[in-house]
Amino acid sequence: MAALPHNLQTTPAFTASDFAVLLGLRESAAPGAQIPEGNEYARTSRMDLYLRRNRQDSGEQQSVIWAKFCAQYLPATVERCINLPFPADWDPNAVEDFLLDNAWMNMLVAVQHTPYFNRYFRSSSPVADPGKRFPQVLAERFLTLAPRLEHEISRSSPGHPGRQERSKFVAAKSLLILGTLLRLSRLEPRVLLPRQLVARLSSFLRRWKTRHHGVFLGAISGRLHFFITARIPRPSPAPDPPSEPPVKPMRKPCSLPSCPVRDNLQTCGRCRTVRYCCIDHQRAHWEHPGGEHKLKCHETLY
Ligand SMILES: [Zn+2]
């Protein structure tokens, strides 16, 4: 195994390629860089370390790396997250933790706010066997773990320092990404998640939003609970004639910071993640100090 850096402060940021090698999506000749399939505890631990290192940089620096990673490796990451290998080196008493606490999942959590992630999941709905879409796979994994997570979150166990915090973290990030995926999908939550699953999920979420009120886990549980149980209003049989024009949802403005224009925007033809009001603003953003679009603009296969 490659020597792990002792001092993260002085280690250079891990690149998109470093992450791809760690996730088994790219070959590397560097000794110890690749982790053999099945050594999943080692992979997950090293992923934690990579992510911890990169979180020390500014958001802008991180997003340059995420853009490059997502443009090239996002579909493969999702594919591996759906078809997990068997974690041979994992604690056999907690092997189901791996379903939600694995390197591919943690990568997806790190990049879920990026425009590439957004674009990919708006256009794709990755499917697992037998015909289950990704949100359903995640929801089922969550329900496999939820009783234990709930138990571990409710009390600290002196024999396992850090277990309580880790369980909170696993629960929160799983619900966060499930919510993101459901929101990005063009399909209704009730189409993506069978009714039985929604019922089981909502009983946990209802409890957690009250029990963890005022902290992140409570907030995220409440939001997801609302989202999966919200009733869709039926169209009334005879609608009143509208007295005012319908309010359009607020669209994002031109991607050049501080430009307020929201109409007639043109999409960047290369990455399709940004939109501009005019060619001058596209040019200005390309070299914009502190947020050059050229560092984040990549072609994708999706
Ligand atoms: Zn503009």
Ligand SMILES: [Zn+2]
């Ligand atoms: Zn672009």
